[in-house]
Amino acid sequence: EPEVTQTPSHQVTQxxxxxxxxxxxxxxxxxxxxxxxxxxxxxxxxxxxxxxxxSEKSEIFDDQFSxxxxxxxxxxxxxxxxxxxxxxxxxxxxxEPGNEKxxxxxxxxxxxx
Amino acid sequence: GDSVTxxxxxxxxxxEAFLTINCTYTATGYPSLFWYxxxxxxxxxxxxxxxxxxDKGSNKGFEATYRKETTSFHLEKGSVQVSDSAVxxxxxxxxxxAGNMLTFGGGTRLMVKP
Numbered sequence: 001e002p003e004v005t006q007t008p009s010h011q012v013t014q015x016x017x018x019x020x021x022x023x024x025x026x027x028x029x030x031x032x033x034x035x036x037x038x039x040x041x042x043x044x045x046x047x048x049x050x051x052x053x054x055s056e057k058s059e060i061f062d063d064q065f066s067x068x069x070x071x072x073x074x075x076x077x078x079x080x081x082x083x084x085x086x087x088x089x090x091x092x093x094x095x096e097p098g099n100e101k102x103x104x105x106x107x108x109x110x111x112x113x
Numbered sequence: 114g115d116s117v118t119x120x121x122x123x124x125x126x127x128x129e130a131f132l133t134i135n136c137t138y139t140a141t142g143y144p145s146l147f148w149y150x151x152x153x154x155x156x157x158x159x160x161x162x163x164x165x166x167x168d169k170g171s172n173k174g175f176e177a178t179y180r181k182e183t184t185s186f187h188l189e190k191g192s193v194q195v196s197d198s199a200v201x202x203x204x205x206x207x208x209x210x211a212g213n214m215l216t217f218g219g220g221t222r223l224m225v226k227p
Contacts, residue, residue, distance in 0.1 A: 004156065031213060043157075043202065043217040056214055091156060095213060100145055100164075100206060102213060104156035 002026045006092050006105035013082055013112055021077045021108045023092030032075045033093040033102065034067065036060075043091070049075065082112045115140040119203045119218035126193055126225050134188040134221045136177075136203035144205040146170075146179055146186040147215070151200045160188075160201070193225045 005024045013019050025032050034046040047057045049067050066078045075094075079086055089109050093102040119136040126132060138144065145164045149157040161170030166181035175190045186203060203218040 033213065035215070042219050043215075045214045045216070048213060058214075093156075100147075100162065100213060101159045102157075102215065104149075104158070106154060106156040 002103075004092055004094055004103050004105035006090075006108050008108060009106070010109045011111070013110070015084055015112055016081050019079050019082055019110065021079075021090050021092075021110070023075045023077075023105055024073055025075055025092065025094030026103055027073070028096065029094035029103070030097050031055075031095045032067075032069070033095075034077045035091045035093065035104075036088040037091070037107075038085075038088040046077075079110075082110075084112050086110060087112045115144065115205060115207060115216045117203050117205055117216055117218035119201075119221055121219065122200075122222040124221060124223050126223070128195055128225055128227055129192045130225075132188070132190040132193045132197075132223065134201055134203075134223070136186045136188065136218060138184050138186065138203075138205050140184075140205055140207060140216075142208035143181070144207050146177070147204045147206075148175070148177055148186070148188050149202040149204060149217075151202065151220075153199070157202060193223070195225045195227055198223055198225045 007022045032049040037043045047061045048055045089107045091107045092105045095102045116139045147162045148160040150160045151157045161172040163170040163179035169178045177188045200220045200222045202220045204215045
């Protein structure tokens with residue numbers, strides 16, 4: 001079965017550094033998403049992306065965050081200047097047009113020191 | 114805003130026991146309701162869904178019924194297996210949600226012992 005892949009599985013960074021989390025969505029999917037889960041808390045929606053632009057974003061997704069689809073296969077989440085509270089598991093997901101079923105990757109655990 | 118509340122875990126059961134994981138929601142209108150499952154080391158996978166009141170979603174022996182009157186979507190399975198050990202997430206998307214913004218519950222860890 002096709003799957004969403006995320007790299008790296010673990011990322012450690014210093015506070016204030018930029019990080020880029022990478023995702024390869026399923027090839028025929030056109031909707032892309034980032035969610036995150038802070039340890040002990042709920043999985044939270046960050047952003048959805050369609051047709052090369054953001055379609056929805058949450059309050060969490062402030063100016064420090066950006067997303068990009070740099071080529072036909074990758075979908076990235078950039079955090080410009082990481083804070084301690086950005087430490088979380090970040091999940092990428094994708095879906096087909098008109099289908100509510102999201103396919104999630106196994107996540108990138110980001111630790112900000 | 115919308116919210117989902119599910120029972121806290123962990124839930125520990127013996128193989129072949131009956132499973133119920135409670136889930137209630139708060140939302141305006143008629144959201145779509147989902148159960149996602151996360152096996153160790155893997156991403157979340159859609160287990161089942163229901164899009165309107167009284168619909169029953171089912172998959173792999175699991176089922177859940179969309180109850181508008183009690184705003185609930187409880188997950189049940191008649192006989193659990195060790196392989197069902199995972200974290201289960203109840204979630205919703207708002208009515209007419211084009212952005213597929215899922216609102217998740219906190220997750221319930223299920224541990225099934227042989």
